[in-house]
Amino acid sequence: MSVSFMFLGGAGEVGNVALELAVDGAHFLCDYGYAPSRPPSFPQRLTRVPDLVLLSHCHVDHSGMVPHLCGRSEVEVLATPPTQALSELLAYDSLKVARNENYSLPYESHDVRRAQGLFDLAPFGGNREVKGVEVRMRPAGHVPGATMFELEGSRKVLFTGDINTVDTHLVRGTKPRPCDYLFVEGTYAGREHPDREQTEKRFVERVREVVDRGGKAIVPVFAVGRTQEVLMLLARTGLETWLDGMGQRVNRIMLDEPGFLKEPALLRRAEGRARYVRGEYLRNAAMRGEVIVTTGGMLDGGPVLSYLRALKDDRQSRVFLTGYQVEGTNGRLLLDRGLIDLGDGPQRIAPPVEFFDFSAHCGHGELVDFIKGCRPEKVVLFHGDQREKLAADLEGDFEVLMPKSMEKVKLA
Numbered sequence: 001m002s003v004s005f006m007f008l009g010g011a012g013e014v015g016n017v018a019l020e021l022a023v024d025g026a027h028f029l030c031d032y033g034y035a036p037s038r039p040p041s042f043p044q045r046l047t048r049v050p051d052l053v054l055l056s057h058c059h060v061d062h063s064g065m066v067p068h069l070c071g072r073s074e075v076e077v078l079a080t081p082p083t084q085a086l087s088e089l090l091a092y093d094s095l096k097v098a099r100n101e102n103y104s105l106p107y108e109s110h111d112v113r114r115a116q117g118l119f120d121l122a123p124f125g126g127n128r129e130v131k132g133v134e135v136r137m138r139p140a141g142h143v144p145g146a147t148m149f150e151l152e153g154s155r156k157v158l159f160t161g162d163i164n165t166v167d168t169h170l171v172r173g174t175k176p177r178p179c180d181y182l183f184v185e186g187t188y189a190g191r192e193h194p195d196r197e198q199t200e201k202r203f204v205e206r207v208r209e210v211v212d213r214g215g216k217a218i219v220p221v222f223a224v225g226r227t228q229e230v231l232m233l234l235a236r237t238g239l240e241t242w243l244d245g246m247g248q249r250v251n252r253i254m255l256d257e258p259g260f261l262k263e264p265a266l267l268r269r270a271e272g273r274a275r276y277v278r279g280e281y282l283r284n285a286a287m288r289g290e291v292i293v294t295t296g297g298m299l300d301g302g303p304v305l306s307y308l309r310a311l312k313d314d315r316q317s318r319v320f321l322t323g324y325q326v327e328g329t330n331g332r333l334l335l336d337r338g339l340i341d342l343g344d345g346p347q348r349i350a351p352p353v354e355f356f357d358f359s360a361h362c363g364h365g366e367l368v369d370f371i372k373g374c375r376p377e378k379v380v381l382f383h384g385d386q387r388e389k390l391a392a393d394l395e396g397d398f399e400v401l402m403p404k405s406m407e408k409v410k411l412a
């Protein structure tokens with residue numbers, strides 16, 4: 001009876017999560033993603049084909065390598081229905097982005113199709129047995145369908161994927177689950193989020209102010225999660241809100257699986273109120289509207305760039321960033337230095353920029369509470385570049401491990 005593991009990526013960094021985990025002779029691969037930087041970075045090679053892939057959620061840094069694996073091996077992928085549908089959408093979109101940017105990904109469209117056929121779908125509470133180890137699925141509170149996996153063999157292991165313990169408009173926050181060994185993400189180790197309600201209130205007020213004085217509110221969003229959160233907030237305002245980009249298709253997928261939403265009626269209403277931009281003609285109409293919600297969330301591509309080109313001299317308008325801006329992205333450049341590359345080098349634009357923290361991850365204190373609530377014997381921190389800050393608040397209570405990628409560790 002034993003538990004051992006090795007991260008192939010995503011241990012001391014945010015991105016490309018891949019965890020090989022062996023429990024009592026059953027071999028699991030927990031997530032298999034790549035970091036969608038420009039160009040992307042990939043996890044190390046698998047040491048073996050797993051018995052089962054456990055896919056926590058759709059985001060590319062957790063799911064992006066699944067087509068690569070399934071295109072070559074007959075291995076099943078356990079996930080929820082929204083995770084399947086959303087990861088398919090993101091996999092095709094990533095291929096499109098890669099073609100536009102002239103780099104290659106280690107899979108093709110036919111691998112995505114093959115992977116889709118290898119999904120084994122289950123709801124929260126669903127379970128499977130692999131070589132005597134029971135696998136159970138629990139909600140992670142991160143985005144619709146996001147799952148924590150409980151593995152019960154000789155010891156109980158919990159793999160969180162990405163988690164949030166705070167309720168958002170889209171999903172309910174997750175709760176701790178007792179376990180012996182806890183693998184927990186630490187994206188926001190050392191950082192706290194501001195109060196959610198206050199942030200939402202301030203966001204709506206600021207958007208209104210801009211519209212009232214005749215400007216446009218440009219709200220760049222991530223397609224999965226942030227688009228829907230922002231639309232639900234804006235639905236109450238009565239402002240003329242246009243939605244452009246991949247978020248439109250994500251809305252459809254989420255509404256097709258209402259059981260994974262906190263309040264499906266709210267999203268349905270928000271979707272009904274938003275005007276969809278389909279084609280260039282409507283993009284012009286959106287430009288005459290009040291609020292434009294559009295991908296990409298970090299301003300590195302997508303329709304948002306067309307809007308910024310059109311409004312770059314308009315001082316009345318304003319850009320509202322709603323998600324974390326990774327180093328090296330246009331969004332980060334705009335936040336830090338007031339510059340943006342719209343295709344011909346970094347330049348200043350007239351609309352001011354504001355940042356709102358609508359994170360779908362636990363902040364530092366919430367992570368500590370979650371971990372303590374699980375009462376584990378050992379905690380393995382991953383998916384964080386400041387894990388030691390989290391460890392400092394846990395030391396003494398549990399044994400805390402901060403493995404490096406490619407470090408083989410035996411827990412029992």
Ligand SMILES: [Zn+2]
Nearest residue numbers: 057059142162
């Ligand atoms: Zn995520």
